[in-house]
Amino acid sequence: MVQQTLEVVKATELKEKPDPATLKFGRQFSDHMFMMDYSAVDGWHQPRVVPYQPLELDPSAMVFHYGQSVFEGLKAYRSADGNILLFRPEENFRRLNESCDRLCIPQVNEEAMLEYLKELVKLDKDWVPSEVGTSLYIRPFIISTEPTLDVSPARAYTLMIILSPVGSFYKGGIDPVGIFVEDEYTRSAPGGTGYAKTAGNYSGAYKAQERASTHGKAQVLWLDGVEKKYIEEVGSMNVFFKINGEIHTPALSGSILDGITRKSVIELLESNGMNVRQRQISMDELIAANEAGSLQEVFGTGTAAVISPVGRLEYKGQDYVINGSEMGETARWLHETLVGIQTGEQEDPFGWTIVLET
Structure with a gap:
């Protein structure tokens, strides 16, 4: 798909x-x-910006029956001088296409999509909040719309991007969260869709999240789907461990999401001279490191929180306290640096941010 002329239909009445x-x-x-x-x-055609509105779909639209859909999540930030910044949006469209490939959805032109996104955000620029910690969440997604119950890839799709202003993830400061290690349910397995951002991956995790909540924990730490032994990821985040001054994170195995914040964290750490080991990590190894005093920090990475420190892990009925349930120095530095780059408060030596001309 080459970039096509973007049709823009402006809303006649604006929301408060x-x-x-x-x-x-x-x-x-x-x-x-x-x-x-x-x-x-x-093919992909008729790109357009229209007033936000409900959809009209046939009851037999395939997305309702077989869940053939993919999505992405990224943010726009308002800098102190009033500019609007996008953080690595090209990575989101790259990953969208990877998800499309796994779900048998036709891929999109990444360069064209980035230009369409810029025009949408420019039009709704007044929706990008300026208060500290706030941002404009951007949700691109694709659904299968062909009206049939045939069990096969659809031949009709709609791609949409919607925008939602969001508040600070940390209302009262960054407090380390408690994590429940799930050893009964499975999020993904080798050969599955774990690396794709597709709807079923998330609704399939609700039962485990319910279990975590009943245990007073904020998130689920998933183990591998074969042996229920090796660490994969935390709910909506990738996970990192600081052991004896070295950073470890589960290697991408086909059942772990290739997080853009994860990628940015690895690049930041390595540029600062820290070694990052991407490898297989077992819960037994992690518990042994904690009991030996060598597990210094645990933190998650993702679009919503950026960096989320972990203060407690519950595994097989026992709670393990991490770093005195305090945020570690590495997690704090990463959070300050990434947020600083995203909001334009710090220099961006990597060229990660795109400044929109509004």
Whole structure:
């Protein structure tokens, strides 16, 4: 698909902007949305920005029955001088195409999609909040829309991008969270869809999240689907461990999401002279390191929280306290540095941010 002319239909009535102090994740949406359709005859076509609105779909649209859908998540930030910054959006469209390939969805033109996204954010620029910790969450997604119950890849799709202002992930400061290690349910297995951002991966995790909540824990730490022994990822985050001054993280194995924040953290650490080992890590090894006093930090990485320190791990009925349940120096430095780059408060030596000309 080459880049096509973008049609823009502006909303005749604009919504009232929400109070930044009361923003909750994914509850309020901007005035406009992006849409583009796919057919077997025309390919991806008719890119357009239209007023935010409900969809009209046939009850037999395949997405309702077989879940053939993919999505992404990224953010736009307002810098102190009023500019709008996007953080590594090209990585999101690269990963979107990887998910499309796994779900048998036609891939998109990444360069064209980036330009369409820029125009959408420019149009709704007033929805990018300026308060500390706030941002505009961006959700691109593709659904299969062909009206049939045939069990095969659809021949019609719609791609959309919606925008939602979100508040600070940490309302009262960064407090380390408790994590429940799931050893009964499985999120993914080799050969599965674990590395793709597809809807079923997340709804399939609800039962384990319920278990974590009943144990007073905020997130689930998933183990491998074969031996229930090796660490994979935490809920909506990748996970890192600092052991004897060295950083360790589970290697991408096909059942772990290739996180963009994960990638950025690895590049930041290595540029600062720290060694990062991507490898297989077992719970037994982690517990032994904690009991020996060599497990210094545990933290998650993801778009929502950026860096989320972990203070407690519950495994097989026993709680293990990490670093006195305090945020470690590495996690703190990573959070300050990444957020600083994302918001333009710190220099971006990597060329990760894109400044929108508004």
